[in-house]
Amino acid sequence: NAGVTQTPKFQVLKTGQSMTLQCAQDMNHNSMYWYRQDPGMGLRLIYYSASEGTTDKGEVPNGYNVSRLNKREFSLRLESAAPSQTSVYFCASSRDTLNSASGANVLTFGAGSRLTVL
């Protein structure tokens, strides 16, 4: 019962380098999300995908791109990493979109990816 799997768990980058965080879920969920967690700021939504083939910006999308490769996978790319992107990144999924009125949605989170940009 894997749930949401993120890779890598840890990564150190130099300023200007690029990298991609991978996320996969095996729960047949429609919606997937990328959050970042910073001390004192809680979780902030970077991008989300309400369904396969669609992506939308969240609160803090600048400096990031995403790809919803298929229903299972949702990747987050940093094209030119900056020290301000040092954070812990979480991928999550849910059965429905947060922008629907279909009821309260429970998010299932991955274990997180700790990224340090020097």
Add this chain to the structure above:
Amino acid sequence: AQSVAQPEDQVNVAEGNPLTVKCTYSVSGNPYLFWYVQYPNRGLQFLLKYITGDNLVKGSYGFEAEFNKSQTSFHLKKPSALVSDSALYFCAARTGFQKLVFGTGTRLLVSP
């Protein structure tokens, strides 16, 4: 704009004592409210949610939360704390078509 406030960065309680982690929200319309817990080096785990109905919601691990519409609060409670309850707790809220908004988190420390 929607917002969730967790006024305490940390809550300290002795094992066996009752605990309360506070949350207030500001959303338009009828809210859906959630509590998630994060153990060290882990992702967030769902604890409980309020949709409608009874103001007292029961969740996992003996936790419960009380919805108070007049005070726009959704405080997390447990009658008897365990050392293993020590973790970071997040309150979250949404309404209708709005995105889920998280509070900044409250660290719960239960001492033996």
